[in-house]
Amino acid sequence: xxxxxxxxxxxxxxxxxxxxxxxxxxxxxxxxxxxxxxxxxxxxxxxxxxxxxxxxxxxxxxxxxxxxxxxxx
Numbered sequence: 485x486x487x488x489x490x491x492x493x494x495x496x497x498x499x500x501x502x503x504x505x506x507x508x509x510x511x512x513x514x515x516x517x518x519x520x521x522x523x524x525x526x527x528x529x530x531x532x533x534x535x536x537x538x539x540x541x542x543x544x545x546x547x548x549x550x551x552x553x554x555x556x557x
Contacts, residue, residue: 490551491515491536493527499544500525506544513538 493515499506503522510527511517514535519528528551531539540548 488516488530488532490518490528490530491539492549492551493529493539494546494549495525495527495544496546497525503527509542509544510539513542515539
């Protein structure tokens, strides 16, 4: 089974006024949406690493970045 990671997807400017359509596209291409940050134009969700290239190719997507976690020293 493919490993799932959390990604932050930034939605392209042309789709920020229609976030539901962007979310539908992301979900249909393998992103399990956890949170929609409409004011920021971002969607947070989980997907298999193999899906990233496919997600990046969508018209509604500006960028796909893996979630970074930091720990205090």
